[in-house]
Amino acid sequence: MKLLKSLLAGFAGAAALNILHESVRRLDPNAPRIDLLGREALAKSMDHFNLDSPSGDNLYLATLAGDMISNSLYYSAIGLGDKKNIYLKGVIAGLTAGLGAINIPDKVGLDDTPVTKTDKTKILTVAWYVIGGLVTAAVFNRLKKT
Incomplete structure (x- = not known):
């Protein structure tokens, strides 16, 4: 049952992250473009x-599906360990993913411009992954009470 709750919470965090990315990228030219990085x-x-x-x-659609699956699995790890400090785990997971998103692409031969274009882009990239981690923690915290 704990695994299912972790997976559901991870999915919620991944969904929040993708909704944020997809919404803001249409409004702000300096918003992170994880979609372009994923396509490449x-x-x-x-x-x-x-x-x-x-x-x-x-x-x-293939990129979006892959992103949802990978982020769901990644975020679900937040709920698999000890239930203590669940929000801190969400922040740490989000920081790790966000910093990885801005630091790893160029090292593996990808164009990192979609996530490093400006300082604002970099900050938003990290912030959005942190939000995904916090949503995961909040959903898991709520599910563990049921």
């Missing part, structure tokens, strides 16, 4: 394995 990563991965990469809307 998926296309390069498919090319590496000599597979046809999806294009257009299919590439967008």
